[in-house]
Amino acid sequence: MDAAQVQAHTKKLEQALNRDAESALKACEDFELEHCGAADPAVTLPFYRVHLISYLHLDDLVNARWLWDRMPEALKGDPELQAVWKVAQHLWKRELRDAYAILSGTPWTPPLTTLSASVLEGLRARQLKLIAASHSAIAVADCAEILGMSPQEAVARCAA
Numbered sequence: 001m002d003a004a005q006v007q008a009h010t011k012k013l014e015q016a017l018n019r020d021a022e023s024a025l026k027a028c029e030d031f032e033l034e035h036c037g038a039a040d041p042a043v044t045l046p047f048y049r050v051h052l053i054s055y056l057h058l059d060d061l062v063n064a065r066w067l068w069d070r071m072p073e074a075l076k077g078d079p080e081l082q083a084v085w086k087v088a089q090h091l092w093k094r095e096l097r098d099a100y101a102i103l104s105g106t107p108w109t110p111p112l113t114t115l116s117a118s119v120l121e122g123l124r125a126r127q128l129k130l131i132a133a134s135h136s137a138i139a140v141a142d143c144a145e146i147l148g149m150s151p152q153e154a155v156a157r158c159a160a
Helices: 003-019 021-035 041-057 061-070 079-092 096-105 112-134 140-147 151-159
Strands: none
Touching (some): 021 041, 041 061, 061 079
């Protein structure tokens, strides 16, 4: 892949990221299909990072797992990619506290900064919806733990 192709794909990804996670995912899927492991790992790494975290944003753990399985081994050592994968593993096992800790405690680089915040917010929104559907009353501490927040933040979030 030449420099012009890399630049074109990078621009396409940036434009997609400005729209939404679905567009970013589509851009990453297109990139993967076109280059299918033939490109330099340094070039493909940003696409795989966005690809994997976009699946988490869309709550698609099955495809996140398959992406990890087919991802080139040379990329799997990247610390940021490993952090995204750890979040996926914790979500798969319903270990929300650990997923929240990684999402909020990792020093993400752009564009993962925005995407990780979206994953965190989406996860909390889904959990809040489940709490509302399944509980008529819940202890503040339990709600806070489920949402990965302090008790004060959980009360404010539930009141909103």
